Amino acid sequence: MKVGLLFGSFNPIHIGHLLLANFMATNTDLDTVWFVVSPQNPFKPSNTLLHEFDRLHMVSLAIADNPSLGVSNIEFNMPRPSYTIDTLTYLQEKYPSYEFVLIIGEDNLPGFPKWKNYERILQYHKVYVYPRSGSVTTEITALPNVTFVKAPVLDISATFIRECIRQEKSIRYMVPDEVAAYIKVHKLYL
Template sequence: MRVGLLFGSFNPIHIGHLILANYMAANTTLDTVWLVVSPQNPFKPSSSLLHEFDRLHMVRLAIADNPDLGVTDIEFRMPKPSYTIDTLTYLKERYPTYQFVLIMGEDNLATLHKWKNYEQILDLYEVLVYPRPGSAKAPEPIRSNPKIKLVPAPLLDISATFIRSCLKEGKSTRYLLAEPVEEYIKAKRLYQ
């Protein structure tokens, strides 16, 4: 089974994430896409992060009706901050018959050379890259690596930061969030 891995804080998960994950599952050679909820990104401060179990629950709510998508909390049991190569290694040990494929935006590809053991990632894993207009180009030889595949996935210019700001200011997030996620946020008064 070919499993695409879309890593993220999902703070909160929004329709941009869902459209991207669904597109990758439906329009590439992947059998499924797992959303990997990251407790802490090594490149971002954790101060604005909602508790990891709330973020995990919101992802579950958002994808509940889509059999092509899954979610994993594998990084919750790993040292923090979590590094992609360690997660990939752990997943490969746990699911030896699965072929894991990394999904990332062009902005992350441009900084891949700063990631822990990035050469090993490129040696062992295919990487599907979706467009991020305005992002810097990845340096050579990363950009021309045969494991890198550009996928013309649709992209909405929506950020979790913008959504958190709307929630804090009491503005509508209708159509930005899956309905069950929006209801959960309102019920628990999150991001206020």
């Protein structure tokens, strides 16, 4: 099985994440796409993150009716902060018959050489890159394991959604209804 991995905080998951993951799962050679909920991104402060189990639950709610998508809490029991290479290595050991493909935005390419053991990622795993506005070309774009996928992307961010919630503005259509209801019932991001 060929599994695309979309890492993120998903704080909260939104329609941009879902559109991208569904496109990758249904319009590329991937069999499925897993959302890998990261408890802590090494490049982001953790003080703005909702508890990881709330974020995991919201992803589960968002993808419940889509058999092409999955969610993983694999990083919850790993050392923090989570590093992509460690997660990929662990997943490959756990599922030796699977091929794991990293899905990243084009805006991540300039900083990719700062990732822990990025050379090993590129050596052992394919990387599918989706377009992001304002991105610059790097030497990584020419490597054989890097594939550009012309996927639709929405210019929406979890930061914007959290700000809307704090200002008591509508987030309808930005997140699935089930996610919006969960946020409202549990009074999240206020």
